[in-house]
Amino acid sequence: MEFLLCILAGVLVAGATFMMLDRNMVKFLFGIILLSNAANLVIFAGGRVVQGRPAFIPDGAYVPPDDIANALPQALILTAIVIGFGLLSYALVLAYRSYQEIGTVDMDEIGMKRVLGDDQDDLAHVPAENKNQESVK
Amino acid sequence: MVLFGFSRRCKHFFRTMKDIMNSAVRIFFTLVATGSFALFALLLSCFADITAGNPVVLAYEWVPALGVNLDFYIDGLALLFALLITGIGGVIFLYSAAYFAKDKQGIRVGIYLSLFALSMLGLVTADNLLTLFVFWELTTLTSFFLIGTKHEKEDARAKAFQALIVTGLGGLAFLAGVILMGQAAGTYRISDIIEMDMTGHALYPYIFGLVALGCMTKSAQFPFHFWLPNAMAAPSPISAYLHSATMVKAGIFILARFHPTLGGTDLWFYTLLVLGGVTAVWASVLALREKDLKLMMAYTTLMALGTITLYLSSDSPASIQAGMAFLLVHALYKATLFLVVGNIEKATGTRDWSKLSSLGRVMPFTAVCAGLAALSMAGIPPFLGFIGKELIYKSALTFPGFSWLVTAQMFVAASLMAAIAFFVILHVFRPAAKPVMPVKKLKQIPPLMKYPYMVLALLGLAMGLYPAFGAEMLTNAAAFSILGAVPADGMTDFKLWHGVNTALLLSILTMVTALFMALRFAQLSAFVTRILAWLPPGCERGYNRCMSAIQAFAHLVTDILQNGRQRFYVMTCFATLIALTALAYIRTPFVPYANMADIVAIPWYQWMIAAVIILGVMITILAHGRLLAICALGVIGTTVAVLFSMFGAPDVAMTQFMVEILVVIIMSIVMLRLPHFTGKAHGSRAGRLRDAIVACVAGVIVTIVMLRITYTPFDRSMTDYYEQNSYVAAHGRNIVNVVLVDFRAMDTLGEIMVVAIAGLACFALVNLGRSKRKAHS
Numbered sequence: 001m002e003f004l005l006c007i008l009a010g011v012l013v014a015g016a017t018f019m020m021l022d023r024n025m026v027k028f029l030f031g032i033i034l035l036s037n038a039a040n041l042v043i044f045a046g047g048r049v050v051q052g053r054p055a056f057i058p059d060g061a062y063v064p065p066d067d068i069a070n071a072l073p074q075a076l077i078l079t080a081i082v083i084g085f086g087l088l089s090y091a092l093v094l095a096y097r098s099y100q101e102i103g104t105v106d107m108d109e110i111g112m113k114r115v116l117g118d119d120q121d122d123l124a125h126v127p128a129e130n131k132n133q134e135s136v137k
Numbered sequence: 138m139v140l141f142g143f144s145r146r147c148k149h150f151f152r153t154m155k156d157i158m159n160s161a162v163r164i165f166f167t168l169v170a171t172g173s174f175a176l177f178a179l180l181l182s183c184f185a186d187i188t189a190g191n192p193v194v195l196a197y198e199w200v201p202a203l204g205v206n207l208d209f210y211i212d213g214l215a216l217l218f219a220l221l222i223t224g225i226g227g228v229i230f231l232y233s234a235a236y237f238a239k240d241k242q243g244i245r246v247g248i249y250l251s252l253f254a255l256s257m258l259g260l261v262t263a264d265n266l267l268t269l270f271v272f273w274e275l276t277t278l279t280s281f282f283l284i285g286t287k288h289e290k291e292d293a294r295a296k297a298f299q300a301l302i303v304t305g306l307g308g309l310a311f312l313a314g315v316i317l318m319g320q321a322a323g324t325y326r327i328s329d330i331i332e333m334d335m336t337g338h339a340l341y342p343y344i345f346g347l348v349a350l351g352c353m354t355k356s357a358q359f360p361f362h363f364w365l366p367n368a369m370a371a372p373s374p375i376s377a378y379l380h381s382a383t384m385v386k387a388g389i390f391i392l393a394r395f396h397p398t399l400g401g402t403d404l405w406f407y408t409l410l411v412l413g414g415v416t417a418v419w420a421s422v423l424a425l426r427e428k429d430l431k432l433m434m435a436y437t438t439l440m441a442l443g444t445i446t447l448y449l450s451s452d453s454p455a456s457i458q459a460g461m462a463f464l465l466v467h468a469l470y471k472a473t474l475f476l477v478v479g480n481i482e483k484a485t486g487t488r489d490w491s492k493l494s495s496l497g498r499v500m501p502f503t504a505v506c507a508g509l510a511a512l513s514m515a516g517i518p519p520f521l522g523f524i525g526k527e528l529i530y531k532s533a534l535t536f537p538g539f540s541w542l543v544t545a546q547m548f549v550a551a552s553l554m555a556a557i558a559f560f561v562i563l564h565v566f567r568p569a570a571k572p573v574m575p576v577k578k579l580k581q582i583p584p585l586m587k588y589p590y591m592v593l594a595l596l597g598l599a600m601g602l603y604p605a606f607g608a609e610m611l612t613n614a615a616a617f618s619i620l621g622a623v624p625a626d627g628m629t630d631f632k633l634w635h636g637v638n639t640a641l642l643l644s645i646l647t648m649v650t651a652l653f654m655a656l657r658f659a660q661l662s663a664f665v666t667r668i669l670a671w672l673p674p675g676c677e678r679g680y681n682r683c684m685s686a687i688q689a690f691a692h693l694v695t696d697i698l699q700n701g702r703q704r705f706y707v708m709t710c711f712a713t714l715i716a717l718t719a720l721a722y723i724r725t726p727f728v729p730y731a732n733m734a735d736i737v738a739i740p741w742y743q744w745m746i747a748a749v750i751i752l753g754v755m756i757t758i759l760a761h762g763r764l765l766a767i768c769a770l771g772v773i774g775t776t777v778a779v780l781f782s783m784f785g786a787p788d789v790a791m792t793q794f795m796v797e798i799l800v801v802i803i804m805s806i807v808m809l810r811l812p813h814f815t816g817k818a819h820g821s822r823a824g825r826l827r828d829a830i831v832a833c834v835a836g837v838i839v840t841i842v843m844l845r846i847t848y849t850p851f852d853r854s855m856t857d858y859y860e861q862n863s864y865v866a867a868h869g870r871n872i873v874n875v876v877l878v879d880f881r882a883m884d885t886l887g888e889i890m891v892v893a894i895a896g897l898a899c900f901a902l903v904n905l906g907r908s909k910r911k912a913h914s
Contacts, residue, residue, distance in 0.1 A: 002843075002844075003731050003736055003739065003844070003847075004743055004744070005780070005843075006843035006844045006847060007747065008747055008750055008751075009839055009843055010836040010837060010839045010843070011750070011836060012750070012754060012773075012836075013835055013836045014754075014832045014833050014835060014836025014837075015755075015757065015836075016832075017711055017828075017832035017835045017836070018758060018828055018829060018831075018832035019757070020707050020711075021704055021707055021819065021831065022704075022819060022828075023704065023819065023820065024814055024815070026763065026808070026811055026814070027814070028703075030757055030766060030770060033800065034757070034770075034773070037773060037774065037777050040777065040789075040793075041777065041780075042843060044781070044784070044786070045843055045846075045847055046843070046847070048847065049784040049785070050784065050785055051785065052783070052784075052785055053785045054785040054786065054787050055785065055860070055871070055872040055873055056870055056871055057860075057872065058870075061864075062864050063860060063861055063864070064863075064872065068785065069786060070853065071859055071860065071863075071872035071876055072855055072856045072859060072876060074786045074788065074789050074873045074876075075873050077781075077786075078788065078789055078792055078873070079877075079884055079885065079888045081789070081793060081796050082792070082796070082888055082891075082892055083888055083891050083892070084796075085800065086892040086894075086895035086896070088800060089803060089895055089896070089899055090898055090899055092803060093807075093902045093903060094902065095811070096807050096810060096811065097903070099810075104812075105812060106815070107703040107704050108702060108704065108820075110703070111700070111701040111702040111703065
């Protein structure tokens with residue numbers, strides 16, 4: 001039963017890795033979504049699965065019947081889904097804002113801009129008097 | 138008008154503040170000087186006790202668990218150093234009170250200087266190896282700050298840094314040596330260790346090598362000597378205190394301290410003999426080249442340090458006594474001479490001897506001090522320097538093994554030093570007929586810089602006239618601590634007149650040679666400079682090469698690892714993950730991952746679901762349009778949710794559905810504002826292939842690892858606990874919910890906070906842009 005989940009986790013990780021190596025920041029974000037799905041499946045399979053027996057205690061009983069689904073990984077996945085969502089929204093807004101500021105979503109171009117940006121910062125440290133002199137010239 | 142009046146009042150206020158600050162510097166230094174003299178008096182009160190062979194021991198527990206105690210142990214050796222530190226320290230603090238009075242950084246320098254004095258005092262009296270090391274490092278650190286006093290000059294910063302690097306590296310070696318020594322001895326208590334003889338221990342060569350490396354860097358022995366002249370970037374009183382009288386002698390102190398434990402072997406003997414001898418001769422030659430009086434003094438200090446190191450190599454009582462006597466002599470005259478140079482610089486604004494002459498006429502007090510100290514340095518009777526030099530010659534003549542070599546070295550070094558001493562008197566201070574510089578434009582020297590340090594110069598004379606009183610007792614007490622016992626045939630008496638012997642004849646020869654050289658000093662200096670120009674570049678070049686090589690290497694590593702390309706970082710992370718997992722996989726024993734029966738048992742609709750997910754991944758990767766990719770992502774998410782619900786996780790499935798819908802909506806909104814995909818996805822075809830290979834390997838590794846995990850036995854005890862207690866203890870029938878809100882409620886709280894913070898951060902990011910745009914328009 002877990003066999004299928006393991007294969008799927010592998011496929012999702014492969015897809016996520018490939019997309020995260022893309023130059024486009026948006027594809028990188030898609031990769032993150034796939035990766036968080038893969039992580040959930042890994043936790044799920046790691047806790048072993050049974051088919052169609054949710055972790056409930058029937059009315060009138062104090063303990064659940066034998067051989068029900070493992071509740072602990074489910075709780076962990078719930079947490080992981082929500083946190084993954086938080087991460088994704090933040091990354092999305094960050095991507096959006098960086099596109100607004102830098103004007104590109106190409107990772108390699110952003111790297112180049114960062115190097116150029118350092119030089120501009122150096123100019124910003126030049127004392128005010130020098131700048132004035134230059135502007136007078 | 139109001140503004141004008143206000144600014145004038147402000148100016149007045151600041152001037153008053155400045156006066157107070159100046160007097161604060163004065164008050165501070167005077168207080169510290171008083172404290173220093175009080176300690177000096179306290180140590181003197183123990184003098185009789187300690188010289189009689191009863192060390193003072195003080196003990197406090199500091200970190201008992203690690204065996205680090207604040208124990209102090211003052212024997213003859215520690216007493217000699219402690220008296221120098223407090224006595225010379227007091228005089229120098231008084232001098233500094235005037236020297237730094239108008240300096241903005243006066244208080245700062247004062248704090249560092251007093252911290253240094255305390256650390257140095259701790260260093261020489263510590264009875265625990267680790268405490269000793271802490272004090273050792275404190276002196277290095279305070280020295281760094283003090284050399285860099287004029288930190289607005291790049292040159293001073295570079296020199297301070299150099300001193301820190303050289304002595305700091307030596308400090309690391311020293312730490313390793315100290316720990317090895319403690320391990321080998323089984324105790325960190327110094328007073329116990331110096332009772333032992335470690336020369337036979339298996340670790341002895343390492344202990345000696347590491348400790349000696351620390352001492353050689355700290356005491357600026359060849360080939361690490363270059364940092365000391367560079368440390369002259371510090372103001373004169375600091376150089377006088379740290380780089381002549383005390384700190385640079387810390388290495389010598391350690392060598393003397395562990396002489397009983399580590400000394401007496403060939404390794405010890407030859408290392409100290411060669412390095413000390415080379416330092417002494419080489420430094421006195423280099424001193425001739427300098428035009429700067431302070432640098433001259435620095436090189437003669439190196440010569441003295443080399444001499445003392447050389448004399449510590451042997452374990453004959455005569456040479457140990459000579460070494461300790463020379464240490465005391467040198468501290469007295471050299472501190473004085475540095476302060477004299479400080480006065481000259483303050484009054485004339487230069488330290489270049491070629492621009493100075495006839496100062497005796499205009500600076501009589503300074504000239505008297507300089508004369509007293511220089512005569513002691515030259516070794517003229519009846520000064521203490523004469524007695525020191527007699528002892529040095531006497532013990533050189535009987536030096537075990539290499540007496541002719543040591544005698545020759547000492548003769549060269551002593552004559553050059555005496556020549557420099559004579560030259561300072563004759564050229565700089567002697568009233569000349571035609572002075573090189575106009576003598577009218579001198580600045581006034583404040584009284585605190587004139588009188589107190591005269592005590593040091595006079596001590597050199599007084600101790601020479603009555604040597605048996607102070608100098609002999611102190612020197613012999615230190616020598617006895619090094620030797621461990623009073624030698625059977627006693628020590629040489631400190632006397633001015635020992636009758637006509639070889640040492641006296643050598644002394645006379647030295648004087649004649651020195652006088653001759655002093656009269657021809659300018660020619661000699663030019664000659665030495667010309668000779669030195671032919672020689673290959675020195676040790677400092679080596680240091681600079683090392684430093685630039687380290688920097689180049691750091692740049693290289695940074696360029697490779699921090700190249701600013703996100704995709705490279707991602708690639709590095711995945712490659713590392715793959716490599717580490719593969720490594721772990723190879724090292725574990727083989728187990729079967731899956732059996733056919735399980736695979737066949739999977740029903741057809743589950744295969745269909747898996748196929749949908751795989752298809753979704755393919756579409757996401759290959760999609761040219763953004764909306765198609767988002768839709769495919771949505772399909773993947775919802776199909777995963779179906780999987781959850783199928784395997785008994787309805788709550789997870791519900792959440793996944795909800796989140797998936799939200800993700801699709803938010804993604805679509807943001808996508809509208811982002812540009813379309815371009816063709817430059819993975820750079821080139823090769824890049825695409827490389828990325829695809831990395832991705833496939835990562836996926837395969839994850840699948841293999843997961844299969845392996847699911848085919849190992851499973852420990853369900855934690856879930857069993859939750860199942861047993863879910864209703865009984867927490868009154869809930871949905872076990873997943875109970876786990877979330879009860880058993881692991883703190884996790885859930887943390888999760889909520891993460892989402893809340895992410896939401897706030899998104900809000901802030903979006904609004905930040907908005908206000909900026911408004912400001913632009």
